[in-house]
Amino acid sequence: MNQHVNIAVLGAGPGGYVAALKAAQLGATVAIIEKGHLGGTCLNVGCIPSKALLASAELLHHIRHAAEMGIDLPAAAVINWPKIQSRKDKVILGLRNGVKGLLNARKVSIHTGHATLDGHGKISIAAHDGSKQSITADKVILAVGSVPSRIPGWPTDTNFVCTSDEALHWQSLPAKLLIVGGGVIGCEFACMMQAFGVDVTIVEMLPRILPNVDAQVAALLHKILAARGIKIFTGVKIESLAIADSIARATLADGQVIPADRVLVATGRRPNTAEIGLNSINLAADRGFIRVNDNMESKVPGVYCIGDANGRCLLAHAASAHGIAAVENALGHNHPFRAPIPNCIYTFPEVATVGLSAEEAQTQGLPIAVGNFPLSFLGKAMAANDTEGFVKVIRHRETGALLGVHMIGHNVTECIASAGALLHQNAKVSDIAEIVFAHPTISESFKESAEDSLSMGLHLPPKKVLRAVAEV
Amino acid sequence: MATIKIPAAGKDIRSGTVIRWLKKPGDPIKKGEILAELDTESGVLHVESPIAGNLKTILLDTGKTGPVSAPLAEIADELSSAPPLPLSPAPASPPPPRSPAAAAGKVTPILMPKAGQSMEEGVLVKWHVAPGDVIKVGQAIFEIETDKATMDVEAIDSGRLARIIAPAGKTVPVQQPVAFIAESDADVDAFLASGGSPAATAATASAPGSASSATSPSATIASARATTAEGRVKASPAARKIAADRGIDIATVAAGTGPGGRILSTDLPLTAPAPAASGSSRRRMSQMRKAIARNLLQSKQTIPHFYVRLTVDAAPMVAFYQAAKAKYPCSINDVIVLASSRLVQEFPAFRSRLEGDEFVESPTANIGIAVGMDDGLVVPVLVGANRLSLQQIAAETKRLAASAKAGKIEGMGLGTFTITNLGMFGTEEFAAIINPPEAAILAVGAARESVIVKDGAMRAGKVMTMTLSSDHRIIDGMLAAKFLARMKELLESPDKLAP
Numbered sequence: 001m002n003q004h005v006n007i008a009v010l011g012a013g014p015g016g017y018v019a020a021l022k023a024a025q026l027g028a029t030v031a032i033i034e035k036g037h038l039g040g041t042c043l044n045v046g047c048i049p050s051k052a053l054l055a056s057a058e059l060l061h062h063i064r065h066a067a068e069m070g071i072d073l074p075a076a077a078v079i080n081w082p083k084i085q086s087r088k089d090k091v092i093l094g095l096r097n098g099v100k101g102l103l104n105a106r107k108v109s110i111h112t113g114h115a116t117l118d119g120h121g122k123i124s125i126a127a128h129d130g131s132k133q134s135i136t137a138d139k140v141i142l143a144v145g146s147v148p149s150r151i152p153g154w155p156t157d158t159n160f161v162c163t164s165d166e167a168l169h170w171q172s173l174p175a176k177l178l179i180v181g182g183g184v185i186g187c188e189f190a191c192m193m194q195a196f197g198v199d200v201t202i203v204e205m206l207p208r209i210l211p212n213v214d215a216q217v218a219a220l221l222h223k224i225l226a227a228r229g230i231k232i233f234t235g236v237k238i239e240s241l242a243i244a245d246s247i248a249r250a251t252l253a254d255g256q257v258i259p260a261d262r263v264l265v266a267t268g269r270r271p272n273t274a275e276i277g278l279n280s281i282n283l284a285a286d287r288g289f290i291r292v293n294d295n296m297e298s299k300v301p302g303v304y305c306i307g308d309a310n311g312r313c314l315l316a317h318a319a320s321a322h323g324i325a326a327v328e329n330a331l332g333h334n335h336p337f338r339a340p341i342p343n344c345i346y347t348f349p350e351v352a353t354v355g356l357s358a359e360e361a362q363t364q365g366l367p368i369a370v371g372n373f374p375l376s377f378l379g380k381a382m383a384a385n386d387t388e389g390f391v392k393v394i395r396h397r398e399t400g401a402l403l404g405v406h407m408i409g410h411n412v413t414e415c416i417a418s419a420g421a422l423l424h425q426n427a428k429v430s431d432i433a434e435i436v437f438a439h440p441t442i443s444e445s446f447k448e449s450a451e452d453s454l455s456m457g458l459h460l461p462p463k464k465v466l467r468a469v470a471e472v
Numbered sequence: 473m474a475t476i477k478i479p480a481a482g483k484d485i486r487s488g489t490v491i492r493w494l495k496k497p498g499d500p501i502k503k504g505e506i507l508a509e510l511d512t513e514s515g516v517l518h519v520e521s522p523i524a525g526n527l528k529t530i531l532l533d534t535g536k537t538g539p540v541s542a543p544l545a546e547i548a549d550e551l552s553s554a555p556p557l558p559l560s561p562a563p564a565s566p567p568p569p570r571s572p573a574a575a576a577g578k579v580t581p582i583l584m585p586k587a588g589q590s591m592e593e594g595v596l597v598k599w600h601v602a603p604g605d606v607i608k609v610g611q612a613i614f615e616i617e618t619d620k621a622t623m624d625v626e627a628i629d630s631g632r633l634a635r636i637i638a639p640a641g642k643t644v645p646v647q648q649p650v651a652f653i654a655e656s657d658a659d660v661d662a663f664l665a666s667g668g669s670p671a672a673t674a675a676t677a678s679a680p681g682s683a684s685s686a687t688s689p690s691a692t693i694a695s696a697r698a699t700t701a702e703g704r705v706k707a708s709p710a711a712r713k714i715a716a717d718r719g720i721d722i723a724t725v726a727a728g729t730g731p732g733g734r735i736l737s738t739d740l741p742l743t744a745p746a747p748a749a750s751g752s753s754r755r756r757m758s759q760m761r762k763a764i765a766r767n768l769l770q771s772k773q774t775i776p777h778f779y780v781r782l783t784v785d786a787a788p789m790v791a792f793y794q795a796a797k798a799k800y801p802c803s804i805n806d807v808i809v810l811a812s813s814r815l816v817q818e819f820p821a822f823r824s825r826l827e828g829d830e831f832v833e834s835p836t837a838n839i840g841i842a843v844g845m846d847d848g849l850v851v852p853v854l855v856g857a858n859r860l861s862l863q864q865i866a867a868e869t870k871r872l873a874a875s876a877k878a879g880k881i882e883g884m885g886l887g888t889f890t891i892t893n894l895g896m897f898g899t900e901e902f903a904a905i906i907n908p909p910e911a912a913i914l915a916v917g918a919a920r921e922s923v924i925v926k927d928g929a930m931r932a933g934k935v936m937t938m939t940l941s942s943d944h945r946i947i948d949g950m951l952a953a954k955f956l957a958r959m960k961e962l963l964e965s966p967d968k969l970a971p
Contacts, residue, residue: 358513367489367537369511397489397511398537455515466517468481470507471541472474472604 003109005029007330008123008137010115010276013040015307015319016143017099022327024106031135032108033115033125038099041145041308042316044092049168050188051346052088057195058348069385079196081173088168111135117277121302124277139302139330142290143323144276146269146308151180154241154265160248161241161263164189170262173198178250178260180238182209184345186266187221190230191347201231201258203250208234210345214357214392214406221347221408224388271309286311294336296326304330313341342420344413349389352416355404355423358394367397371429371453373445375409377460380440386410391449393429400428405446415443429453474523474547474602475531478510480540485512488519489537490544495527501547503657508544523603525549526639549603549636579663580629581649584616584638587896591618593645596638597801600624605633607653612874614650618896622803624874629653634660707735715740760848771908776944779903780952784960786919786934792966802866805841805893808916808938809865810969811962813837813857816889819955821947823888825909831946838883840890840907841869843876851890851907852876853883862969888912895919901937912942912952914959936963 007023009016012034020032037044063077103110113127121140125133148163150156158166164185177193179186182204190200202209202225209225209232210218226232237253241263250258271288278285283300289311296304304326307319318341325337345351361368371393375381381389389409396403405419422432432450437443451457455465478488488510495507503524510517525547532538532545584594594616601613612624613633631653638650652660705723707715708730714737715722728735757765771777793804816822816837823834837858840851852872857865872882890907895918904915917937924933938959942952962968 362486367487369513369515398535463515466481466485466512466515467506467520468479468517469504469520469522470476470544471479472476472522 003031003133003135004137005031005109005135006138007031007141007327008033008135008139009141009143009323010123011040011143011145011272011307011309012038012099012103012110013143013145013307013319014042014316015145015323016040016141017103018320019141019143019306019323019327020108021102021106022324023331024108026327026331026333028327028331030106030108031111031137032103033111033113033123035112035114035128038096038103038110039092040143041147042319043095043099045165045168047316048095049088049092050164050185050192052091053084053168054188054192054346054348056084056087057192061195061348065385079173081196082171085169085171115276117280119280120300122280139304141323141326141330142273142276142298142303142305142309143307143319144272144309145319146271146314148185148265149268149270151241151265151267155243155248157243160243160246160261161265163265167264174260174262175199176260176262177201178203178248178258178263179266180250180263181266181268182206182232182234183212183266183268184210184343186264187225187345187347189264189266190225194225194228194230195348199229201233201260203233203236203238203252203258205237206234210351213343213345213351213353214404215359216390216392217351217353217406217408220389221345221349221351224349225347269308269314271311273309294325294338295329295334296322296337297329302330315341315343317341340420340423342416344416346413349386349409350411350413351408352412353404353406354416354420355402356394357404357406358392361394361396361403366403368403369395369397369453369455371395371449371451371457373449373452373457373460375442375445378440378442378445378448380442380444381410383440384410391415391445393432393446393449393453395429395450395453400430402427402429402432402450405449407446409442409445411442415441415446418443419446473528473599474525474549474604475543476507476519476522476545476547477541477543478532478538479517479519481512481517482514484514485517485540487537487539487542488512488517490532490534491516492534493530497527497529499527501525501527519544521547523547523549524635548639578654579634579659580631580653582613582627582629582633582651582653583647584644584650585625586646587616587618587623591646591896593643594618595643596640596650597622598640599636601633603633603635607631607633612877622801622870624877626877631655705735706730706733708737711735711737711740718742758847760845760850764848767908768905771905775906775908777906777941778944778949778952779939779941780949780956781901781903781937781939782956782960783935783937784963785924786936786963789936789963789966790919790934792969796862800863800866801870802862804895804919805891805916806862806866806869807966807969808893808914808963809839809841809854809857809869809891810860810862811959811966812889812891812914813839813854813860813865814962814969815955815958817858818958819951821951822911822955824911824946825888826943826945827909834886834888838886838888840883840887840910840913841872842890842892842904842907843873845877850876850881851884851887852881853885853887855883855886889914891916895936901939903939904941906941906943910943911946912940912955915939915941 006028007030009020009032012032016032020030023030042048060077066073111125113125116124118124121137123135148165155161173196176199179190179202182202186202187209190202194200208218209222222232238250239253240251242249248260248263273285273288273290281300281303283298283303290298290305290309292298292305292310296306298305306322306326308314321339322337325335328335340354342352342354358368358370373391375389376387381387392406394404402423407415429450432447433454437447448457448459452460455463491509491511493508495501501521501524503521505521506518507521508519510519527545528548529546531543597615597617599614601607607613607627608630609627611627613627615624632655634652634654634657636651638644644650654660707722712722720740725735725739728739730736789807793807796802820833823837824831836856838853838855839857840853842849842851854868875882888910890910890913892904892913893916894902895916898918901917902915904913906913919934919936922935923930940952940956
């Protein structure tokens with residue numbers, strides 16, 4: 001007998017499992033189908049494992065600077081890579097069980113296998129043991145996620161050429177690592193691997209690393225990473241990659257050859273929508289992405305798409321937020337999704353941004369004022385011996401509205417939430433200046449920067465008032 | 473009027489948002505005073521005024537944003553704090569050599585022209601140029617209104633208009649400065665601070681069609697000439713010796729280029745100024761003078777002129793003019809053009825011309841208007857004046873006059889009747905020569921105070937005398953007399969002219 005549910009969710013990543021929980025919370029009957037592990041990319045091959053590894057790397061980084069903090073170590077720190085990996089795996093396992101427990105607690109029916117749409121409201125599930133099952137649903141939420149892009153024509157031997165999927169589970173560290181792509185994943189891996197003693201080279205085709213991040217923030221991170229010995233090539237393409245004698249050799253457009261014993265391709269991700277039977281409901285993908293409106297509904301009524309697969313924002317928390325909006329809309333609550341989505345990069349120092357960058361605001365022709373507060377002026381940053389970085393606040397000069405916040409520095413991923421909250425509440429920058437921030441914290445720099453954008457900061461030298469003769 | 477704009481105060485500044493205005497419309501503004509605070513990409517920007525004057529209009533309100541170079545405000549140029557200039561007519565003999573006003577340190581005042589014997593003051597109606605503009609000789613720089621007429625005033629010196637001290641609307645006595653030509657504003661300040669040199673008046677403007685060039689002394693002053701406390705001219709010993717050798721009075725040397733205006737040998741002219749010519753001079757006749765000579769000689773020799781003269785009570789006409797003027801710009805002459813256009817329509821002979829043995833009658837009143845120029849006069853024609861209102865006539869006449877001065881004479885050869893008016897110079901009456909091939913010309917004198925005798929009683933009033941010159945081949949005496957009588961009737965009851 002076929003199972004019928006109110007909501008069927010394809011994919012149990014941070015979008016899908018949260019959507020399932022929300023739907024169940026709202027009283028719907030829910031089925032969730034996952035072909036891999038619960039938790040999707042984020043939990044298994046994304047955010048969580050990378051953060052677990054980065055935590056070990058960052059600790060190592062701090063240990064190396066322990067003497068500066070008055071801690072003399074009897075011997076140099078030794079990396080136990082298998083243990084680092086197993087700790088990470090334990091974190092993953094714990095979280096997977098947590099997701100499973102949450103889904104069970106809400107009586108979401110969990111199906112393991114590959115799901116395909118088989119007409120409107122009909123889903124076929126091919127289990128890994130070969131058995132088939134069909135379920136029907138009033139509404140369908142596609143939360144199928146994305147997979148890392150590979151470069152066509154390059155060697156496919158994953159002992160040499162990997163994506164983040166493999167790299168997060170490497171059983172050994174490479175000696176020389178070539179990272180292709182200077183985006184978020186490339187920078188996080190570079191930072192992590194350099195700390196573990198790997199000789200890292202980044203090659204980015206675009207003119208700068210972190211092309212989607214505030215230019216000033218990206219420039220500082222570039223400087224910091226380069227100072228640690230990471231070689232960074234920007235504005236140059238890799239013409240070819242060949243493996244010979246267990247060495248991968250990348251030839252750059254300028255003729256330079258970079259040898260490496262492993263290559264990490266971190267050039268982006270592509271939506272996982274090819275084999276889910278979109279044809280059966282006449283839903284066309286746009287470059288693989290299933291485009292949706294603010295209600296997360298696709299062109300086919302009753303079919304929603306959330307997370308990476310809709311191409312709006314390839315971040316776990318965006319997927320979760322989409323999932324909640326999709327469920328609410330599917331169940332008749334009107335919830336158009338327009339919230340600002342913060343973006344965090346877990347290099348050390350960390351990067352966290354939300355809202356418009358100065359460049360984006362200017363491209364839109366908005367009149368802006370920019371505040372900037374360097375962490376080197378901040379007590380908490382000095383106390384933590386981590387003073388590199390700054391916080392930038394973008395203010396609309398006419399409306400006074402907060403437009404964007406861009407942070408780089410110690411623990412800033414924990415500070416961006418307040419900025420995101422204020423942005424979501426359409427706060428004015430002058431409101432932020434009135435809020436009391438705890439001292440000493442890194443978060444204070446946000447308030448200071450907001451005040452600087454108003455030329456009223458107290459913990460900066462007085463901003464020079466410009467004077468100029470009007471043109472005639 | 474100057475429009476001030478958001479300054480480019482740095483490479484990161486693309487735009488400014490007004491935080492607040494420190495001045496409000498009507499406020500006097502000093503140069504360098506902060507007008508407004510702007511919020512920019514690089515922080516707060518205080519915007520200084522580039523000029524002195526009065527804040528007229530704010531063009532970017534508080535809270536509004538404009539890109540660099542966007543208009544912020546309009547400032548009416550006025551130096552209310554400028555001390556009045558001590559002025560006396562310059563001794564015109566011998567005139568110092570005229571040198572370009574643009575030379576460093578020189579300040580050349582532009583004076584209110586004396587456009588007529590009776591003119592004592594003029595209202596500066598409008599500036600055509602703004603401070604900072606480079607003006608050329610012959611360029612119309614402002615418009616004045618006298619008790620007789622409104623006219624454009626042309627520059628007779630070229631250079632950079634540094635400062636306007638008589639804003640639009642101000643009444644200025646004749647031969648008093650309205651503006652200064654100078655290379656830099658500092659020169660003007662220095663000139664004003666020095667109180668000007670007593671002999672330093674220069675008429676740098678002329679009212680075309682007036683006798684201004686003859687009546688206003690013209691001189692370029694050199695303010696930079698340095699004198700010691702005792703009044704001794706500062707000059708180098710070498711300059712004194714060379715000046716003595718060349719027979720030059722060192723006190724007449726315009727400007728010194730040495731420190732503090734000290735006269736150096738290189739500042740001296742090569743020869744002493746030539747003594748004033750004792751005999752007559754000779755110059756070629758201009759093309760315009762040749763044309764005047766040819767046409768008017770032909771007219772006077774071939775057209776049997778006769779003259780009818782009549783004096784009207786000018787008070788109703790003046791009242792009519794003043795009432796109209798309150799509503800739109802116009803002159804007394806425009807009222808006479810209006811009356812003439814209606815009468816010409818009424819009397820077909822006055823819109824006729826003789827061509828061989830035939831009369832050619834124009835269907836419309838095409839009125840010629842004599843426009844005086846520096847070296848002669850031209851007569852543009854207002855075609856179809858009978859269809860125009862007073863306001864239209866005033867506007868059109870002004871345009872025709874401006875166009876004529878710019879060298880384009882409109883309607884030439886289409887006229888049948890011309891009006892020539894020397895009233896603005898106080899001329900009581902005169903008889904004009906017909907502008908061929910027209911039928912008649914009306915010479916208008918000044919509206920002047922006089923005793924009017926009516927019904928055996930005397931009273932003080934205003935009269936105006938008009939003399940009609942007619943071509944007897946077209947117009948007979950009785951017709952001319954009737955025409956003038958109707959003219960008197962219209963001008964003394966001008967309400968009949970109202971549409």
